[in-house]
Amino acid sequence: MSRASLRPPATSTRKKTIAARVLASFAVTVVAFAVTVGWSVIAQRRAAQDSEELARGYVPVALKLGQLRAIQATISTLVDGIPDERNPLSMRYLMETLTNVRRTRFVETRASITAGLAEVGSPESKRLAAALSADLSDAEASLAEDKAAFERLFAAIDLGDKDGVNRTLVSLGAMEHDADRRLHALSDNVTSSMDRISDEARRRELRAIYALITLAALTLGVGIGVSLHTRRLLTPLARVTARAQAVARGDLTPRETEDTADEIGELATGFEHMVAAVARAQSQALSNERLAAIGKMAAHVTHEIRNPLSSIGLNLELLEEELGAASADARSLLQAITREVERLEHLSEEYLRLARLPSPRMEAEDVARLVREVVDFVRPEMERAACEVALRIDDPLPVALFDESQIRQALLNLLRNAREAMGKGGTIDVAVVAEGMSVVVRVEDRGGGIPEDIRARVFDPFFSTKGEGTGLGLAITRQIVAAHGGTVTCDAREGGGTSFRVALPIAPARASIVDARPLSHDAAPAPGSIG
Amino acid sequence: MLEHRRRDLERCVYCPKLCRSACPVSNAEPRETLIPWGKMSMVSFAAHGDVPIDGSHAAPAWACTGCHGCRESCDHRNDVAGTLIEARAALTAHGAGHPAAVDVAAGFDAHDQATRAAMRAHEDRAGAAAKEGADHALLVGCGYARRAGDVVDDAIAAGAALAGGSVSVLRGCCGAPLHLAGDEPRFRAHAARFAAEVAGARTLLVVDAGCAVTLRTRYAAAGAPLRPSVELVVERAARDLSALETVGGEPARYHDPCQLGRGLGVYEAPRAVLTRALGHAPAEFDTRRAHATCSGAGGLVPKTMPDVARAMTRTRADEHLRAGGGKVITACASSLRAFRREGLDADDVVTWIARALRARPA
Secondary structure, X not given: OOEEOOOXXXXXXXXXXXXXXXXXXXXXXXXXXXXXXXXXXXXXXXXXXXXXXXXXXXXXXXXXXXXXXXXXHHHHHHHXXXXXXXXXXXXXXXXXXXXXXXXXXXXXXXXXXXXHHHHHOOHHHHHHHHHHHHHHHHHHHHOOOHHHHHHHHHHHHHHOOHHHHHHHHHHHHHHHHHHHHHHHHHHHXXXXXHHHHHHHHHHHHHHHHHHHHHHHHHHHHHHHHHHHHHXXXXXXHHHHHHHHHHHHOOOOOOOOEEOOOOHHHHHHHHHHHHHHHHHHHHHHHHHHHHHHHHHHHHHHHHHHHHHHHHHHHHHHHHHHHHHOOOOHHHHHHHHHHHHHHHHHHHHHHHHHHHHOOOOOEEEEEOHHHHHHHHHHHHHHHHHHOOEEEEEEEXXXXXXXXXXXXXXHHHHHHXXXXXXXXXXXXXXXXXXEEEEOOEEXXXXXXXXXXXXXXXXXXXXXXXXXXOOOOOOOHHHHHHHXXXXXXXXXXXXXXXXXXXXXXXXXXXXOOOOOEEEOOOOOOOOOOOHHHOX | OOHHHHHXXXXXXXXXXXXXXXXXXXXXXXXXXXXXXXXXXXXXXXXXXXXXXXXXXXXXXXXXXXXXXXXXXXXXXOOHHHHHHHXXXXXXXXXXXXXXXXXXXXXXXXXXXXXXXXXXXXXXXXXXXXXXOOOEEEEOOHHHHHHOHHHHHHHHXXXXXXXXXXXXXXXXXXXXXXXXXXXXXXXXHHHHHHHHHOOOOOEXXXXXXXXXXXXXXXXXXXXXXXXXXXXXXXXXXXXXHHHOOOOOOOOEEEOOOXXXXXXXXXXXXXXXXXXXXXXXXXEEOOOOHHHOOOOOOOOOHHHHOHHHHHHHHHHHHHHHHHOOOOEEEEOOHHHHHHHHHOOOOEEEHHHHHHHHHHOOOO
């Protein structure tokens, strides 16, 4: 069995199910068994037909013919002894009785041929019946004159006509012995036909026995084959079990899956996908744990740096006063140091905001009002940058749940990002719309846009495409929105520029103040929130 | 008709007739219808409906002495005699009984009364030997009672001596003539009466072999089983030969009765008894034991075919005379009577048993 790389389960490409294969194997076994039984039944039926043909066709004919022959043989024997008989009257009486009985036996024999052999027998037996019937009629016809001959004989005996007796005896004896021979031939014919049927039945029986033995052996072979086939079908299951045991022991290394294209293959593939997911989750957990530790350490370091920075800033102001009218170079150096200290203080504040973002206090508020206030707030600086904000708000809008101060911060970050993206000024589109169960705020600039490979990283901490900046603004924005159970995405704007989309869940009916809790499982990790 | 005998009948009908010369009847009357094949064939044809059931076709069934001679020549040991005697009953039931046999049946009651009267006279003469209610009952037989009275006295004496002093003498006939005549209903009725009559006895001693065969085989078949055990007097005597004294006598030849020999298989007992009583072994016929020639006195043949029966007796007598003559001793009332009618000096073996017992020292 070949193995394939890890691939998604595809039930549509499944060739045959295990159940279908087992059913097919069972069907093959049943067919083999049915063939054996069927052959046996056919053989038995044929044997029964032979037996019936013999019992109802041939045996009655043979019996009746035997009785007829016995009577005829007796008459033939007695005819020879008539001259020696001391009581001719008794002999005459006996011969009359015997010839009458013979006539009855002829009738019975013919009836057994026509009613038995000709009806129940095979076509060959029917032909034999016709021939026997004709021969029997010939034999009976050959005796047509014997009654008259007997009368002549006994009349001659009564008269003491020895010559007449002898002449009649010769003709009568010839007649009776001829009939005897004819009946003998008939009997031989029936006997040989019975022997032939018996021999054929014996041969057929032997053939049936050999065929049954062969079929039984074949059936056994099919059974063994089916058993082996089923065992082979289920062999991958043992490998899947072994794989599960290995995973239980901690072996999460990817493996090739069984390419069996059946339920076992699907199980193996699904299992490997699960193992891969577990491995990824485990790796992510390790990474998160590591990041959390780093974040905690960074927050501690940042907190410890802020106090010296404050002291440095204060001392720089004192030093600037002391320098007075010192050389311009010295003052220039001092101002450079001051700018760097301020930048460090700003960076540390941003970082601490990200790391120690407080839990939002959720209230049912009107998003449109908040957006108008933020736009009004940034309008002066927008104008200084030659930017215009075009605001569009759907009416009516549902109320959303959010912490006003945090969402304000997030929107400020987005608007300022847009302004910075449009160095030459232009129009920034801001729209507030209702989409499904969310209120969406869309901020679109008409700047140079963000390449697709970079767009996926814009929400990462410390990632920035600008020469200046902390690289924490969008990270904070995403953390805030995620803390509200919403989503923020970055897409390319049609016609150039970038479009940010913030979706906040609408407030449930009668909700006023709700404790903040994460509403989505795909919220970005918050390094500072740990510890 | 005779469906239960069909196999026996067909065995003969389709047989090559090897028993042709074994039948004393057809030997005496050479007719094909009288050989065993002819008799059985006629019965078979009648049973099969091939011939009408009338007197002429039924007559061969009465041409049998019941001697079982043909059986000894048959590889199948076919029971011809038994079949023919059963056929008599069937043929009689169909109104085709032999006239002489019908007469025998019709006169049976008178025959039984005559037998009883004769036996009563002998019983009176027997004195203490005859004791009503004794453990042992004695059936002498109608053949002796009516035709051989001398044997009856000897039989009572011998039976009483062998029984320990006295016997209860049964006066009536066993009913064998009814059975042989084919009157089966009356035979059954008579058998039932006779069985009731002897029910009080412990042992039934029987003198005549024909009576013994009837009691041992036909009574049970007729639904009248006997309570006492049936024992032949000659067999009882042979059991203790020391009780017999040798009385001596002229040369004697023993004739095997058909019913005692081929019927019951008793060949040695009479010879042993006679050897003891005579002081020497009896002379033998040329045909003896299982091949002994029938005397022609049985099976009602003396009634149905008297001439043939007489010829048969003559044949046996001639055989005796050719062998040297002298006394003939038998153990069958019918044979005894036939031989005496033929002029032979004939005794019954029971007479010699009585003589040997009487000669015993007191």
